[in-house]
Amino acid sequence: MSELHDDIGEVLITAEQIQVRVRELGEELRSDYQGRSPLCIGILRGAIMFLADLIRACELELQIDFIAVASYGSSTRSSGVVRILKDLDEDIKDRDVILIEDILDTGLTLNYLLKNLKTRHPASIEICALLVKEGKQKVTVQPKYKGFDIEDRFVVGYGLDLNEKYRNLPYIGTLKPELLDIEYT
Numbered sequence: 001m002s003e004l005h006d007d008i009g010e011v012l013i014t015a016e017q018i019q020v021r022v023r024e025l026g027e028e029l030r031s032d033y034q035g036r037s038p039l040c041i042g043i044l045r046g047a048i049m050f051l052a053d054l055i056r057a058c059e060l061e062l063q064i065d066f067i068a069v070a071s072y073g074s075s076t077r078s079s080g081v082v083r084i085l086k087d088l089d090e091d092i093k094d095r096d097v098i099l100i101e102d103i104l105d106t107g108l109t110l111n112y113l114l115k116n117l118k119t120r121h122p123a124s125i126e127i128c129a130l131l132v133k134e135g136k137q138k139v140t141v142q143p144k145y146k147g148f149d150i151e152d153r154f155v156v157g158y159g160l161d162l163n164e165k166y167r168n169l170p171y172i173g174t175l176k177p178e179l180l181d182i183e184y185t
């Protein structure tokens with residue numbers, strides 16, 4: 001067994017469960033956006049796996065773009081103060097935008113991004129989040145498309161990291177307690 005797997009306390013969502021759900025979401029998007037050509041915006045870096053699998057599960061004439069944000073705060077807790085590190089390459093005016101996010105925790109990051117992107121006058125904008133932490137949202141951000149609700153634990157894998165590690169795990173899991181930032185409760 002490799003070192004990465006050794007750090008995992010519990011597998012919460014297996015690779016197979018992720019793939020099944022991603023296929024369902026891809027089908028949902030295909031049906032909702034039929035005849036349209038949405039722009040799928042992946043929020044770097046955590047959403048890359050999800051976006052890559054989702055767009056392959058979605059038979060639409062779509063485009064992709066990326067935005068990178070940084071949330072000030074510790075590695076395991078978001079502060080709500082967000083800074084754009086890399087902006088979009090595409091103009092989203094009059095486009096149907098789907099914001100693809102790895103995990104909705106407090107909702108502060110997506111809330112900020114939504115406000116920012118709406119000032120650019122897209123035709124529509126929806127959120128597709130792989131994971132939503134139950135009961136954690138500090139602001140109302142409603143993902144129209146959602147993979148899984150999860151309990152409030154710090155998770156890694158399938159794009160999600162701790163200090164840039166674990167993104168390439170094919171499943172979503174928790175870390176062994178001794179590896180976690182003591183700030184995270």
Ligand code: 5GP
Nearest residue numbers: 078104105106107108109153154155160161
């Ligand atoms: P929010 O602004 O909704 O609180 O947090 C959004 C961002 O915080 C996510 O895109 C992700 O980067 C990070 N985040 C929140 N919860 C977790 C978690 O359980 N694991 C990891 N790896 N990142 C998380």
